[in-house]
Amino acid sequence: MTREEALLRIVGLAREHSLSASEIETALEREADARAPGRAGLVGRILAYLGGIFVFAGIGVFIALNWDAMNSLARIVVSLGPGVAAFVMALVAVRDPRYERATTPLFLIAAALQPTGILVAIDELASGGDWHYAVLLTSGVLVLQQLAVFARYRRSTLLFTSLLFALWFLATALDIVEMDEEWIALLLGASTIGVCVGLERTEHRDIVPFWYFVGAVAAFGGLFGVLEDTPVELGFLLAACGGVFLSVQTRSRTLLVVSTVAILGYVSYYTSEHFLDSLGWPIVLIVLGLVLILLSALALRINKRYLGRV
Numbered sequence: 400m401t402r403e404e405a406l407l408r409i410v411g412l413a414r415e416h417s418l419s420a421s422e423i424e425t426a427l428e429r430e431a432d433a434r435a436p437g438r439a440g441l442v443g444r445i446l447a448y449l450g451g452i453f454v455f456a457g458i459g460v461f462i463a464l465n466w467d468a469m470n471s472l473a474r475i476v477v478s479l480g481p482g483v484a485a486f487v488m489a490l491v492a493v494r495d496p497r498y499e500r501a502t503t504p505l506f507l508i509a510a511a512l513q514p515t516g517i518l519v520a521i522d523e524l525a526s527g528g529d530w531h532y533a534v535l536l537t538s539g540v541l542v543l544q545q546l547a548v549f550a551r552y553r554r555s556t557l558l559f560t561s562l563l564f565a566l567w568f569l570a571t572a573l574d575i576v577e578m579d580e581e582w583i584a585l586l587l588g589a590s591t592i593g594v595c596v597g598l599e600r601t602e603h604r605d606i607v608p609f610w611y612f613v614g615a616v617a618a619f620g621g622l623f624g625v626l627e628d629t630p631v632e633l634g635f636l637l638a639a640c641g642g643v644f645l646s647v648q649t650r651s652r653t654l655l656v657v658s659t660v661a662i663l664g665y666v667s668y669y670t671s672e673h674f675l676d677s678l679g680w681p682i683v684l685i686v687l688g689l690v691l692i693l694l695s696a697l698a699l700r701i702n703k704r705y706l707g708r709v
Contacts, residue, residue: 518533588614
């Protein structure tokens with residue numbers, strides 16, 4: 400095949416699949432990057448990250464040193480401006496395949512800086528009041544912003560930040576109605592686990608392990624606070640065992656680790672409270688553990704032999 404025939408074939412494939420010249424150029428650049436030595440690419444990324452960190456550190460130090468000398472407008476601009484600028488840059492980058500790698504860091508930077516800027520603006524412009532409503536307004540605005548952009552571009556990063564701001568909003572709203580902290584943690588933690596179960600079968604599953612950890616820690620912490628020193632305190636142990644069962648069903652190592660730590664932590668707590676000087680309690684735990692292991696082996700054998708599943 401001659402060069403002219405190859406070019407004609409490329410043009411035909413591009414038209415068939417609606418590929419633009421910029422997309423083809425980006426693909427060629429990625430192939431070139433992939434063929435380049437990995438160490439050089441890694442060093443380049445590390446230097447870029449370090450450079451960005453030092454830039455933002457410099458901006459932060461400059462703002463801190465001159466904060467008292469600024470008027471209200473200057474404080475709003477220097478605190479909210481970088482976040483809005485990063486968000487706008489992310490919107491520009493997400494539309495251009497050449498800046499694909501910059502999109503996620505820019506969205507995360509914007510998500511970190513914008514809340515501070517909005518709270519500073521509210522503090523400078525408002526004349527007092529309950530701080531809950533300032534946080535409620537800030538988180539609500541950011542949830543709508545992140546969800547709107549997520550609906551357009553379907554980026555996992557935007558779903559991550561949307562969930563973060565939604566939990567912040569709900570926690571503040573529940574605190575306004577004076578719900579106990581234990582119940583807030585339990586409710587939001589369980590809700591987060593439910594959302595993660597729904598996300599397992601989507602293309603956004605990469606963010607699930609982090610939120611499994613956050614949700615499970617919050618749920619178990621809140622549940623222990625609710626059940627502690629009550630007649631149904633042992634229900635915590637059942638819930639932790641349920642977490643292990645759910646981790647097997649969802650194949651989540653994160654949920655398995657947190658549930659296991661919850662079980663071991665509660666057993667240690669219960670032992671120190673009720674059986675500190677008893678030699679029979681450890682034996683009971685060992686026997687119970689052996690029985691569960693035998694039952695698990697029996698269940699696996701039945702499952703494999705009679706149900707045809709491994």
